[in-house]
Amino acid sequence: MGVVFWKELADHFSSRRFMILLAIIVLTGVWAIYASGQSIRQEAEGIPTDFVFLLLLTSQSGGLLSLATFIGLLGPLVGIMLGFDAISGEYARGTLSRVLSQPIYRDSLINGKFLAGLATVAILWASILLLVIGLGITLVGFPPNAEELWRMLIFTLVGIFYVGFWLALALLFSLLFQRTVTAALGSLALWLFLAIFAPLIAQVVAGFIVPSPSTAEELTRQADIASIISRISPSTLFGESVNILLNPTARLLGIALPEQTQGILLTPLALGQSLLLILPQVTTLFALVAVCFGISYIKFMRSEIRA
């Protein structure tokens, strides 16, 4: 498996499309951080805030998306890019039967490919994190504290799972459709659906279940149903996790009635408490990755290799 892993990793890093994506991510990332850093510097003159580094990741400025949203948007693309031709590409080139007629277990090929993809993602995320910290230190003038570091680290881990889901999905599609183009388009279509249409559909369905809410209770019920439905989409799960992780003062998901929020102190939550809040989201994300990869694994082990 090691051999497959290193070869795939080398392939990823030397491929042209990886270079292009890396360039896009780094350029936009630097710009986003720089812009938010500038605005923070101006605001921080008056009110010194805790968690400046987390703010770097989440604050929107200059009409640009925040880095966290931006990464949430580009992450799936990275995953799909790394996975869509994993198996279908080998089919197309006619290399699959050659490789599988070597004395290796069949699963070491798919495991090696998946892990190499994950490692690539991890390296990418880690570099972005380091970039943020480095740029942040020069912009703000002091290093992040331990709490911020932990939160950013967990944010990275969740991010890797998130991209890992799209990687596993693209891998599955590349197995189901033996043509590379179909696999790529299929994954992209599902991404569009889950990221953009799923929340819309959730709204519609919730509106259907609770028509024309008049009381506050009905309103929250409708919103709850909408958020529950939209949680089938890993994008929503990721968005919610990131929201809680990078925003220590956030203490609940969805909407709350004024009487519920009455008396709440606006102090930041401890890391453990924030983690408890997003545990279901993170677990589901992890489970989705496992299920997706599991299906590809079983399918691949049983398939007949003709090309």
Place this chain on the structure above:
Amino acid sequence: MSAVIETARLTKRYRDLVAVNELSLKVEEGETFGFLGPNGAGKTTTILMLLGLSEPTDGQAFVCGFDPTRQPLEVKKRVGYLPENPGFYEDLTARENLFYIARLNRVPRTDANRRITRLLGQVGLDNDGDRPVSEFSRGMKQRLGIAEVLVKEPKVVIMDEPTLGIDPDGVTRILELITGLNREHGITIMLSSHLLHQVQQICHRIGIIVKGKMIVQGDVDKLGSAILKERRWNFLLEVGGKADGLEAELRSISGIAEVEPRVGGWFLHCTVDVRPAVVSLVSRKGLSLLQLRSEDPTLEEIYLKYFREA
């Protein structure tokens, strides 16, 4: 000699289609076995089952003493497989492609490099080792495929249509390479093809498969008569000079059942070898014998006959 590849009533069914039907074949150690059949006869399916890449529905196969379904790794350690149209990682160089395969076979780095240099020389690609495979012609890829198969130093090499779509010069080089492997390195070779004359050139034994069934297998030179079961004597006779009345006299020779006039001669259907009688008759009549050719159906004709039926 012992059997390196042996199958017993090997069967593969795809829903209602029987791709391979109770196929039994035997390839002895050190021989070159030609697996002959039209497209879609089940050659590739059989090969895939021999390598454990596809599971037989029924029956058994043994390769180097191992069952490919149960111990595929043991089989793959010993058997090199060259698929039809072998594919390579196009953006890697020939050397890098071979190196990957060598590493998958757990060949140590230094050994692998030495081996690859030697193999590239052996297949005549010494100067192209560092070029990306995307620049290679089809014939070169096929030779690279042979080098790749040899990286693991196999005991048996299985090739699926090794000469498909390659120009005559390339075919000659590949056939020479294959013969060399067998003679100089003692590697047992099984190759599938639909081209009889190529198989006849380099194989010791052949098996003909049509519609998933093995029709016949045996030594190349004995196969024709084996198929016919009993030998018939058919000759084509051509003579020079005035051959008036020859036909009637031919008919009177005992053993000649029928005489069929042809352009410039006669076609004789006989029950025994009548050549001495015919020759002496021709010389008695003062004619010159231009040709007296045995017209037994060749392997080619038998092969074609089966092909048409298929």
